Amino acid sequence: MLVIAWLLVFAGIYWFFNGWYMRQTNPNPHGALQSQTGEVVLQRNRAGHYVADGEINGTPVTFLLDTGATQVAMSAKLASQLGLRRGANVTVQTANGMAQGFTTRLDSVRLGFIEVNNVSAIVSDGMDDGMVLLGMSFLKQLEFTQRNDQLILKPL
Known part of the structure; x- marks a missing residue:
């Protein structure tokens, strides 16, 4: 019984700190981006970046x-999961140097209520699987x- 109690205590501590860490990394979860004012307001994370949940092709x-x-820009693994079609081969300059892609x-990119259709993208093996760069x-x-x-x- 004591072992089970300690496991529950450690699980609770892990759950609390993991949630705290995720809120520090991404202070803009999907539900927080809903707006009645016609704009999406993002909070900067502790590292000074704007990270937010959204959707690609739903x-x-x-x-x-x-x-x-x-x-x-996204990873090849994510592109495969999304079923994206392969276009022309390119060499891209990343923060980690040159990479092939x-x-x-x-079809669609959504951030909060803002949705843009037919958006060009780059797929590269050098990208992090868990993050999509939302570029220009x-x-x-x-x-x-x-x-x-x-x-x-705000949409134009």
């Missing part, structure tokens, strides 16, 4: 907003303003 993903990325098109091929369809620790996005 499948939940986690985005890292990156105005320095020309296109939406290919172009593709996304999506963001150029929006007006965005940064104020304090918030990024405010």
Whole structure:
């Protein structure tokens, strides 16, 4: 009985700190992005990045907003899970150096209530499986303003 009690205590501690860590990494879970004002407001995470849950072709993903990325970029593993068609081969410059990849098109990309259709994207083996870079091929369809620790996005 004592062993079970200790296991429950450790499980509770793990659950608490794991939830706290996830909120620090992504302070913009899917449900928090609903807005009545016609804009999506994102909170900056502890590292200074804007991370938010969204969808690609109706499948939940986690985005890292990156105005320095020309296109939406994702891993080959995620592209395979999404069933994306392979386009032209490309060499891409990443933070980790040069990588091989290919172009593709996304039927829809959704962040909160904002949805953009027919978005160009890059798929690369050098990308993290758990994060999609939300680049300018999506963001150029929006007006965005940064104020304090918030990024405010509005459709054009």
